[in-house]
Amino acid sequence: MVNALGYPDKPFAVNKHLKMKNLTEQSIVDGFLFNRRKPSEKKLEFLEQEFQQGFDAVAEAVSLNIADGTTCEEFDLPQGSYWIQVIASLLDLKAPVKEEMPRLAELNKELIYYGHLEA
DSSP: OBOTTSSBOOOTTTOSSOOOTTOOHHHHHHHHHHHOSOOOHHHHHHHHHHHHHHHHHGGGOSOOOBOOHHHHHHTTOOTTOBHHHHHHHHHHHHSOOSSSOOHHHHHHHHHHHTTSSOO
């Protein structure tokens, strides 16, 4: 089984920082879209961890999972955006970085550089 970013799922019991059963990127995003409330710190930490893993793998990725149109629309992303872009958008919205380029901008730069997006 793979996660929303296309990487193999890891058993959550191994992750000592997050003991949340059945936690996925999609369940967090869907919960945010449904409730319109900031995800918990643990959920944001999980998303950050998944984002970093995905960001680090962009150079080697053959393909990336595409988010559904409704989710893209909710985050003001173009139709056909990648799940990792959705995650970056949610993190930028609810846990922005202070002195760095926003995650989505940095990610898009990498996606363009490695040929996953057109400039």
